[in-house]
Amino acid sequence: MKSQEIRKQFLAFFESKKHSIVQSAPMVIKDDPTLMFTNAGMNQFKEYFLGNGTPKNSRITDTQKCLRVSGKHNDLEEVGMDTYHHTMFEMLGNWSFGDYFKKEAIQWAWELLTDVYGIDKDILYVSVFEGAEEDGLGMDQEAYDLWKAIVPEDRIIMGNKDDNFWEMGDQGPCGPCSEIHIDLRSEEEKAKISGRDLVNQDDPLVVEVWNLVFMQFNRKADKSLEKLPAQHVDTGMGFERLCMALQGVKSNYDTDVFTPLIREIETITNSQYDKHSKPNEDNGKVSVAIRVIADHVRAVAFSIADGQLPSNTGAGYVIRRILRRAIRYGFTFLDTKEPFIYKLVETLSNQMSDTFPELKSQKNLIFNVIKEEEQSFLRTLDKGLVLLDTVIKNTKAKIVSGEKVFELYDTFGFPEDLTALILSEQGYEYEEEVFTAELQKQKDRGREASKVSAGDWEILIPESEEVFIGYDTTTADVKISRYRKVNSKKEGEMYQLVFDQTPFYAEGGGQVGDKGYLESTNGDVVYIIDTKKENNLIIHFTKSLPKNVTSSFKGVVDTKQRSRSASNHTATHLLHQALRTVLGTHVEQKGSMVHSGYLRFDFSHFSKVSSDELQEVEDFVNARIRESLPLEERRGISYNQAIEEGAIALFGEKYGDEVRAIRFGESMELCGGIHVENTADIWHFKITSESAVAAGIRRIEAITSDAAKEYFTSQSEAFGAVKAVLKNAKDPVKAISALQEENTGLKKQIEKLLRDKAKNLKGELVSDFEEINGIHFLAKKVDLDASGIKNLSFELGGQMESAFILFGAENDNKALLSCYISKNLVEEKGLNAGQVVRELGKYIQGGGGGQPFFATAGGKNPAGIAEALEQAKQYVKQ
Template sequence: INKDKRINLPKPSVDTGMGLERIAALLQGTHDNYETDHFKKLIQSISDIVEKKPDSNNLSSFRVIADHLRASSFLIAEGVLPSNEGRGYVLRRIMRRGMRHSHLLGAKEPVFYNLFKTLQEEMSGNYPELNRAEALIRETLKMEEEKFLVLLDRGIKILNDEILKIKDVLPGEVAFKLYDTYGFPIDLTALILRERGYSLDQSGFDQALQEQKTRSRAATKIETGDWQVLHESDAQEFLGYDHLSQKVQLTRYRKVENKKDGVRYQLVFDKTPFYPESGGQVGDKGYLEAENGEVVYIIDTKKENNLIVHITKNLPRHPEELHTAVVDQKQRLRAASNHTATHLLHEALRHVLGAHVAQKGSMVHSGYLRFDFSHFAKLSDEELQQVEDYVNARIRDGLPLEEFRQMPYDQAIEMGAMALFGEKYEDKVRMIKFGKSLELCGGTHVANTTDVWHFIITGESAVASGIRRIEAITGHAAKAFFEERAAAFKQVQRLLHQAQDPIAAIEKLQHDLSALNKQNQQLIREKANSLGTRFKESAEHVNGVRFIAAMVDLDAAAQKDLAFNLGQNVDDLFLIFGSSHEGKALLTCYISEGLVSRKSLNAGQVVRELGKLIQGGGGGQAFFATAGGKKPEGLEEALSAARKMIA
């Protein structure tokens, strides 16, 4: 669509601007949407939380918070989560503007999180999605506001320091540093400056931002040649759902070059069995074979401007001739196994955690899968086990692939198919069904869930606020995992002299090791006590100071304990220990607090100076400090130098 082209709306209508809120305002006898019962209750709740009543000076803050809380809650309920790009970034800006106003009202703790209950009571009757997604909304609001309060506190401190250095205008490069290094929103910087009577050098900020973008583009610059067209037709047919090899005609190609990969060629065929990278699934690999036997390897497949592009390191010698395009069957089947597993995983997560779970991204590789989803908390070991068990139960069920091509979108949704929020779908879609799992999907899949063989979760982590990630393996990778575990178990058995019960044998070893550690600690304490008695008796009197300098065979913790023990029993003590372990040197210095005040001695300064003799450095407090270095042979010289400091 462009300015020169018009299309008819599906449902012709006139936008009068007469929304529900304006109708409600009229019915309630007011001209102000914020004076309706709905907003009045939200504003009253805000007042209760911040312990401040709305007045002419702060009323706008109350209204911004109420409005932005409502918008944020509904966006989260629809599956949008805060992020640094796209609609997630829009949500984050909405939330942070509202949170900024709660800060202006004096709130030091999250407000949105506590305010949601009022919104839920007011609107969930007509909008049940607020109840369905309650846990996700509350936790996302809480985490995002806690994160924002930390960012706000840090950013405002830095901004305050910078404001002290200016007269009227904050330099753009300073604002950019706040934005780029500390994540402080530029609009928030501008707002704070305006409130205090200053302005922002917006053009300077824009220039700094543009320079960074230019640097980033230069680092990833790709030189692309013109398409060499062999056949004018842009028509291309994808046959990869049914075929792994196909006679093809090369219709166009071009040369591309970048610093990372060097020279590559992009080939387009009239038809292809190669699946292009899309929907999170990696592109197929394989080869192109000429009739004379010449082979060109296809190292990746991508989609560009609705064309499937095959990437190679070399160009066929006779591109105008017919070739056979052959997909790497092993990689395709492994990727298909992992893609099917993501569908089963999605179903399992909704079954175990709740209907608020929604897919937020995925990576389907031939060796592993990665699945991002909306959830407000780390999954417990029990929940992860339930998810894994659910998926493996569906694998054992032997569910056949049911594929529906060219199905009307509305019909697929009515049947219960899961569609990714924000994804654009054609009127006709492809639906994939395995048992109760129904999803709109263009990827490749196994014919039966038994082909997945087994599903193993290898990791669970946080990706962003309200988004978790599960990593897993199936099929070939799962078999390799079990084989490695079996080999490791056999090795453990050999080390345990073929113990019939390896677990009991390991527990006994742990018990014995714990007992030996206790004995060792006791010996260290006895040794330290013995050294303490000896050092106490041998401490020298040097210039009004009791001086101890010695090499000791103790670890850092034991040296510290010994030093403080001596400090409690020897007045006016200046102590310096030296020790070495595995080629590394350690200096420990203790100075009685009386000496620190009377003679201006400082243990931190002492070790920093002596640390030079062991090619290292350190620091600490005035009465206790340590230094490490890589020259143990310098320890004796350091101990001698310590005496000279007080002589």
């Protein structure tokens, strides 16, 4: 049975049980600060488990794309080493929100696996929660009795808290679970040891295939449990493992989910995948590399399709790390020194775009981003190899310091395992424990910096559903429905408040959250410093708690900040329309940031936007502003109707059945943000910069409203100051051009004088060389600039064999050291000019670097030049 049919049968089965089929949520999470990526099928339904929302249908089913590479669920290092761990995978699931519970979940799971899919009942085992004394929980007798009516008791296994009690996190909904495991071993292997004894023992052929979670409790901050007001079912079945079972193979990578990618990798890299090889064998390492690449290209492609580009921070760093892991496996074990992973995007798109159409619509972007990342990292690897070669040459013993290996990893991005491989090939080792300690220090610093602890919510108004009224008003009478205290290493002690209704807009759609204040009836004021959304709750951040939390308050939004943000947000819509008009309809929004002071807009485009095109875009937007286009807002319009009417939906966003459409003239987009009532309120639009973000992604930054007024005021003042300096010349441009020509002429005269001076100095310095240990040594302070010193150094070096030259100079109260070393000394004696200036730089309170034969250092202490020159002499003597 092909994987596409397996997926369709799952969804059809639960649709027949009155479940609504919903689309997979984006893999990149935007409104949950506790998660970077969707790591389980239940993430998009978290608000329902928390009681912060009510689903339209109490029964839901879907296939959810998931990524497990960070935090508690982190399978990255296992990927490729075995045959069943993945970064990106599909989770098939069915949910009940306060509807059916254990009986139906268990019966339907068994019916689907054995009757519909036809899996042999004799190779299935089930596990049941055995209880946890510390939580006051006994064995899940109900689940045990339900299973006992279906399977023999010797196939029911008691599972501990780690295996059979599922928790969303340190706090939140949780409950016992019942897992279904499958034994795919041969009959001969089964005769040796029972599958029962291999459940949850990391056997690659006795694996968990489905987890049925029974949400019954809420874990509080003090670790105690309380019963949820409603009982829910949350199930997750690994699609890739199910395909392995139904296709009669022994590895997820032998299913048709992965074989097309593996065949393409073999073809491109001229390598051979051997599914029987072991990881530590030569061809086993090749097979591990192929599995890593086949897995990782899926994770990276889906992440980019969902709007997350590789970067150096946050979720983008995780994606870059996954891709770089794939690149270095190809570099090391498949001998690929040119980009090739991007070529797999076509195969992946053809294979999966029927289920996930974003792979097809974003194919060019994925292709270009991966290719550029490959090119960049391969350059890093080349540079790292040169640096590592220098480290090896400068290591007298056969053990390289762990700090040096960590520096290569942390500063230059050179992978530690690749360093270890190259060192071992040359008979070297490194201080692994020291490297590990340095890495742990770095992780601890990052973890400490982002550490946040939250108390339990204090519920003041039970079952209150928060209502956002901020589209229509910026002030409202509000009551606090719940609050909690949070402590953050970064922000300190704060409070989070939720109201029964709120005029405050929560950060979303690129627009920052509202600020403002709460005012009590007696005049006490508490300032709202930010507003964010978390699991369907609009959360207001304050530094202090109101004195009487149960009273009524007046909530007031900072209208000045909001109007500026609204101007910038509306301008992004007009900018999007302008770019599609000027550059072409291939332009798609790839991200935005709307502050009160400026806007940032990322979009797909294949080349730099020319100055003429930028001017045309700016003129287009300002023309729409002058037209005074009114806001046409439609709330509650169906998604399909909005799309049919021409509304633009942004990739990577999850939309419901009903949406909000915003129109200004011919610009129509789905958007939940705050906008101006009329484009005239924007006043003016001014582009301040255009740049590249990634392959095929450009970024425009711009200002509007008050910021634009301030910009033109400052420009006018600057122009006035320039005219004053030019003594109010009638034609300032002509006057500046004349000054530039005069300056150019004077520079040429100075350069000639310096060349003559260096020429004369050269003749004087030849006689100042002294021979030390077979080295022609010269250390002098000279009155030349950096360019003159470099020319002089190379001229003297060309004239004098085995030369070691160090010049010091003082320019503009700053110190400069330049070191030249003949190439024969670099090769024969291991001397390194870069190392010399780094060591001597401390005397001038600075530092620098360069190549082994020429390097420079700058510093702020000219008085130290003399000592640096003297220490150079001691260095050569030693």
